[in-house]
Amino acid sequence: MAGRQMTYLTDALMITCIVQASQAEKVVKAAQDVGAQGATVTYARGTGIRERMGLMGVAIDEQKEMIRIIVSQEQADRVFEAMYLAGDLDKPGMGIMFMNDLDRIATYIPDEIMAAAKKPAKKKPVKKPAAKKSGAKK
Amino acid sequence: MITEIGAFLHKGTGNKLLAQLKDDKRVLGIYVEAGRTEDLFAFREFGSASENDIVTVLVETKNADKIFKLITQKADLSEPQSGLVYQMPLHKRAS
Numbered sequence: 001m002a003g004r005q006m007t008y009l010t011d012a013l014m015i016t017c018i019v020q021a022s023q024a025e026k027v028v029k030a031a032q033d034v035g036a037q038g039a040t041v042t043y044a045r046g047t048g049i050r051e052r053m054g055l056m057g058v059a060i061d062e063q064k065e066m067i068r069i070i071v072s073q074e075q076a077d078r079v080f081e082a083m084y085l086a087g088d089l090d091k092p093g094m095g096i097m098f099m100n101d102l103d104r105i106a107t108y109i110p111d112e113i114m115a116a117a118k119k120p121a122k123k124k125p126v127k128k129p130a131a132k133k134s135g136a137k138k
Numbered sequence: 139m140i141t142e143i144g145a146f147l148h149k150g151t152g153n154k155l156l157a158q159l160k161d162d163k164r165v166l167g168i169y170v171e172a173g174r175t176e177d178l179f180a181f182r183e184f185g186s187a188s189e190n191d192i193v194t195v196l197v198e199t200k201n202a203d204k205i206f207k208l209i210t211q212k213a214d215l216s217e218p219q220s221g222l223v224y225q226m227p228l229h230k231r232a233s
Contacts, residue, residue, distance in 0.1 A: 006207070006210060006215075012224075014224065014226065028176060032176075037176075037177040038175065038176030038177020038178070039175070039176050039177070040146055040173050040174070040175045040176075040178070040190065040192060041173050041174050041175075041176075041187070042171045042172065042173035042174075042192060043173075066173075068192075070222070070224065100226050101226070101227070102224050102225065102226050103141070103202075103224075103225040103226060103227060104206075104224070104225050105222060105223070105224045105225075106206070106210045106215055106222070106223045106224075107215055107220075107221070107222040107223070108215050108216065108217060108218045108219070108220055110218070
């Protein structure tokens with residue numbers, strides 16, 4: 001490990017969204033449209049809402065797709081909202097989603113990005129506030 | 139308190155990691171899932187996606203740092219397109 005250094009990314013969140021099978025694509029597309037890099041999708045089997053909805057439950061696919069997206073804190077709410085709307089999660093039986101804070105992330109970071117991150121941010125010139133003219137008569 | 143350490147890795151790497159960690163006494167649980175990813179790897183197999191493994195490791199929070207480092211070393215994240223490892227606190231456990 002000599003000469004190697006690990007850099008962690010922080011201030012990130014993971015959005016997990018569980019939707020019916022074949023719905024993931026449009027949810028991921030919506031997330032990407034508002035700035036998410038991409039997503040990881042796995043297959044799963046769900047239970048709960050199908051049983052509670054009685055006969056109507058047969059309309060809900062037992063097969064689920066589980067979407068995981070890692071986003072920065074700044075874009076988290078925007079991506080979350082876009083996914084929610086794209087997945088129609090405001091309708092019964094369509095799915096559920098949640099967001100978790102991540103302590104840290106490790107991945108490959110290109111040298112040029114590391115170099116840019118290490119540069120101190122340029123200080124903006126501070127404007128002196130204009131002296132207020134007093135309207136009070138002496 | 140326990141911590142979840144997750145890893146998005148190349149297809150096939152997940153089971154190798156499982157084999158390497160399963161006998162580690164600090165590991166409370168380890169699971170491997172198969173999925174598809176849109177952004178982690180450059181090669182594409184299914185339209186815009188490629189297959190990958192998702193490894194979930196549960197550890198006591200006091201051991202999380204060491205296991206996290208171990209996983210990042212085994213995943214060899216120094217190369218581009220090698221995946222991603224994350225750490226997330228969990229609030230409650232029962233077993």
